[in-house]
Amino acid sequence: MLSRFIKKVVYLFIIPVLILCIVLEYSIRRIPNDYYYKNKWLSENSGNLQILSLGASNGYFGINPEFFTKKAFNAAHISQSMNYDLFIFNKFLPSFDSLQYLILPVTESTLISSLETSDEFWRIKNYTIYYGCEYHRFEPQYNLAFYGDNLFSVLSRISGYYLHGNSELYCNKFGFGLNYSFSKKSKDWERSGILAARRHKKESSGKLFNENLSYLNQLIEECHKKDIVVVLLITPAWHSYLDNIDIKQLESTLLTYKHMAEENNNVRFIDMHNDKRFREKDFFDADHLDEFGAKKLTLILNDTLKTLGNTNP
Amino acid sequence: MERNEIKKEVKIIFVSVLKNNNFEISDELTANDVDGWDSLSHMVIVTEVEKHFDIKFKLKDLNKLNNIGNLIDLVALKTEQKLILPDGL
Amino acid sequence: MVFNSLKFAAFFVVFFLLYWLIFNRNNKIQNLFFLLGSYVFYCWWDWRFLALIIGSSLVNYLLGIYIDKSENEKRRKFLVLLGLIQGLGGLLFFKYFNFFIDTFISAFSLININLSIHTLNIILPLGISFYTFRAISYLLDIDSGKIKPTTDWVIFFSYIAFFPCLTAGPIDRAKSLIPQLEKKRVFDYSHATDAMRQILWGLFKKVVIADNCATCTNAIFENYKTLPASSLLFGAFYFAIQIYSDFSGYSDMAIGFSRLLGFNVTKNFNFPIFAQNISEFWQKWHISLTSWMTDYVFTPLSFIFRTSGKSGLILSILINFILIGLWHGSNWTFILFGFLQGCYFIPLVLNGTLNRKRVKEGTHLLPSFNEFLRMAGTFTLVMLTVVLFRSETIGQAFSYYQAIISTSLLSAPKIPLDKAVKIVTIIFIIIMIIVEWLQRDKEHGLDIENIKNSFLRLSIYYTIIAVILIFAGQKVTFIYAQF
Numbered sequence: 113m114l115s116r117f118i119k120k121v122v123y124l125f126i127i128p129v130l131i132l133c134i135v136l137e138y139s140i141r142r143i144p145n146d147y148y149y150k151n152k153w154l155s156e157n158s159g160n161l162q163i164l165s166l167g168a169s170n171g172y173f174g175i176n177p178e179f180f181t182k183k184a185f186n187a188a189h190i191s192q193s194m195n196y197d198l199f200i201f202n203k204f205l206p207s208f209d210s211l212q213y214l215i216l217p218v219t220e221s222t223l224i225s226s227l228e229t230s231d232e233f234w235r236i237k238n239y240t241i242y243y244g245c246e247y248h249r250f251e252p253q254y255n256l257a258f259y260g261d262n263l264f265s266v267l268s269r270i271s272g273y274y275l276h277g278n279s280e281l282y283c284n285k286f287g288f289g290l291n292y293s294f295s296k297k298s299k300d301w302e303r304s305g306i307l308a309a310r311r312h313k314k315e316s317s318g319k320l321f322n323e324n325l326s327y328l329n330q331l332i333e334e335c336h337k338k339d340i341v342v343v344l345l346i347t348p349a350w351h352s353y354l355d356n357i358d359i360k361q362l363e364s365t366l367l368t369y370k371h372m373a374e375e376n377n378n379v380r381f382i383d384m385h386n387d388k389r390f391r392e393k394d395f396f397d398a399d400h401l402d403e404f405g406a407k408k409l410t411l412i413l414n415d416t417l418k419t420l421g422n423t424n425p
Numbered sequence: 426m427e428r429n430e431i432k433k434e435v436k437i438i439f440v441s442v443l444k445n446n447n448f449e450i451s452d453e454l455t456a457n458d459v460d461g462w463d464s465l466s467h468m469v470i471v472t473e474v475e476k477h478f479d480i481k482f483k484l485k486d487l488n489k490l491n492n493i494g495n496l497i498d499l500v501a502l503k504t505e506q507k508l509i510l511p512d513g514l
Numbered sequence: 515m516v517f518n519s520l521k522f523a524a525f526f527v528v529f530f531l532l533y534w535l536i537f538n539r540n541n542k543i544q545n546l547f548f549l550l551g552s553y554v555f556y557c558w559w560d561w562r563f564l565a566l567i568i569g570s571s572l573v574n575y576l577l578g579i580y581i582d583k584s585e586n587e588k589r590r591k592f593l594v595l596l597g598l599i600q601g602l603g604g605l606l607f608f609k610y611f612n613f614f615i616d617t618f619i620s621a622f623s624l625i626n627i628n629l630s631i632h633t634l635n636i637i638l639p640l641g642i643s644f645y646t647f648r649a650i651s652y653l654l655d656i657d658s659g660k661i662k663p664t665t666d667w668v669i670f671f672s673y674i675a676f677f678p679c680l681t682a683g684p685i686d687r688a689k690s691l692i693p694q695l696e697k698k699r700v701f702d703y704s705h706a707t708d709a710m711r712q713i714l715w716g717l718f719k720k721v722v723i724a725d726n727c728a729t730c731t732n733a734i735f736e737n738y739k740t741l742p743a744s745s746l747l748f749g750a751f752y753f754a755i756q757i758y759s760d761f762s763g764y765s766d767m768a769i770g771f772s773r774l775l776g777f778n779v780t781k782n783f784n785f786p787i788f789a790q791n792i793s794e795f796w797q798k799w800h801i802s803l804t805s806w807m808t809d810y811v812f813t814p815l816s817f818i819f820r821t822s823g824k825s826g827l828i829l830s831i832l833i834n835f836i837l838i839g840l841w842h843g844s845n846w847t848f849i850l851f852g853f854l855q856g857c858y859f860i861p862l863v864l865n866g867t868l869n870r871k872r873v874k875e876g877t878h879l880l881p882s883f884n885e886f887l888r889m890a891g892t893f894t895l896v897m898l899t900v901v902l903f904r905s906e907t908i909g910q911a912f913s914y915y916q917a918i919i920s921t922s923l924l925s926a927p928k929i930p931l932d933k934a935v936k937i938v939t940i941i942f943i944i945i946m947i948i949v950e951w952l953q954r955d956k957e958h959g960l961d962i963e964n965i966k967n968s969f970l971r972l973s974i975y976y977t978i979i980a981v982i983l984i985f986a987g988q989k990v991t992f993i994y995a996q997f
Contacts, residue, residue, distance in 0.1 A: 113703045114534055120707075129979070253520060263983035263984040264984045463797065465863075471820065472823075484814055
């Protein structure tokens, strides 16, 4: 009786579902995406890279390394938190022979958030699969490319790539995010500032803050050893965002960044939150630049980096 | 009081409360078998039975009832007790 | 570890195989392994309160034995009281403490006294509402002589921590579950296959219907201030369907998993969507809770108030439903929800229609027009009150109601969502309602043993599995796990 039941379940249900999963997993993994591309690029080119930019969406959409005079690359991903910045940096650290600048776009919520606790936690699998990150090596949901999507979206991704050639590579060859350039300005973008500000407002968590601080300190330390200047950068934002953010949270993080820059002679802090050079046409939504804004920001940074010495004045 | 007599009178009470006549009263009859006999009408029936036979139940007695047979036995017991111990003693 | 997760699937497969293949020698070994599995399951969710559930089991186990032993009526009452204080005290502390303090403070501030009492940061121990109710019914049933206490601690501890029903019910009574724990379970093929069907149907209701509805309700409730009234009505509809399919789906899974292990657990939902009046609705909705409340709250109350006639009955109903509301959480919204449900009974009591012979839905294919009107009416009444469930404050619920009563009720509903999601959700809701209507005299929606063609049965299973894989909604935590 029992064996009949087990056999039936295994043959009729478990095996077909397992085969389906394997086929899907294989097909999904073959679709090129940002994570795959950036890991590959860094593995091949990190030796002569001079400027590396990390961070989350504000960096991904804000810095287009095309406009740096030095050889630069943007390894930011949407919602990338400090632990993954550190992971990517450490992974390629041994081969960073000519790296001079590490640009780290930060926000007022960077130090109190993590990918693991955010709504975008499903992105964790990309670090495990494409970057070989060990943080969640033994958790099946962070090792399967199709996990977290329902079959409908998995199938449409697969048919999109294999039938229509839609890859999931959304960055240019320098790692700059192009999604926002394809679509025009987001609708209702005054309101987007209120929503984004609300999204970034977090319960302050002492534990996360301490963890992130230690990741940041590790980054700074490693950079110090290799004479790399760390630039903590706050990217420009629209007033509808600035008017709605949690002032307390903002002030305390700004203070932390300033403090870091004072304490470490290889750290610079650049706050462009309210930079008047950025106008309406430079924004995609209230806290992200569009391709014009990104070009402007990168050119400004390119000039600024020249004036930054290797040690604090 | 005769047990059969009690049965007849109990049936009348059931019919008047439940407004439903399509059940045969028997000792094994339970709430599941009778339309409309549920937790809400149950207490109305109990109250009517108490009034009719001029007796008082205890919650504990009611908790032990499983079917109509039990109820009739309980009524019989209570009416007997009333004869032995009239009010005021 | 919710049922619809890979973790639970892995846990259950391993547990199932060990339970039937290795720890199957005799009843004692089965029970010990079952208890161990229950605690592993509990720790996986949250290990912090394991000591609480073990302690509570121990106290109630001993109380049960002593209550049965004590000849002295006073001593017996004292022991029962002790058990109630332990159980309800735990519930009050973990679930309602902050609520009472807050209410206390705001009551005093009304008369201009500002109290500064700090509320505590209390975390609700998982399943406490469910296992406390099991323990209380056990003691009260021993006290009233309905059952004898068990003297095997493994059996009692397993009864309290019964893992398929630990986090979200059904709340089984000792009378039905303990005898099953006392006998060796034997694997039964047809039970197991039907259990699988029930799990599949539950999973469909949970991840296809409830989770997709959740996307719709969230979109509507978060923007209710700017949407036309007709959309808000849709919001209430989606949410009513969401909690039904969420909770009944989860119950179906819990019952199915219990059956796979050889237990028969009480039915929790009996197709309440098709109830023809509010009294019938509550006999079909969350049955294990309402029957618990009926036995231990409503019946004693209505017994006490029985001399006051109809007003006594109404009072008992109101108190009973306010407590049912409060059981769902410590918020005034739940209290008002219960109160309104109780009020719905008043016309039934006053008209005397409560006890009139109910028109049974026949076995015919379609309901008659009158039946349909009564079902739709009952569902609408329930639908309007579940807005309270979804609101954070009574004020919020009232502004939602206010927004519904406006001229825009007649305009076309607008829901700020992808068209595909809306269409898919509506289609599957309709399919679920049709299937459950056709199956309404069965144990569960997918009880299709009567279909003799095995190829047809198999295609039904594959279709449902494909639908689940294709249309599973966003992962939403199970609503009832926090209750």
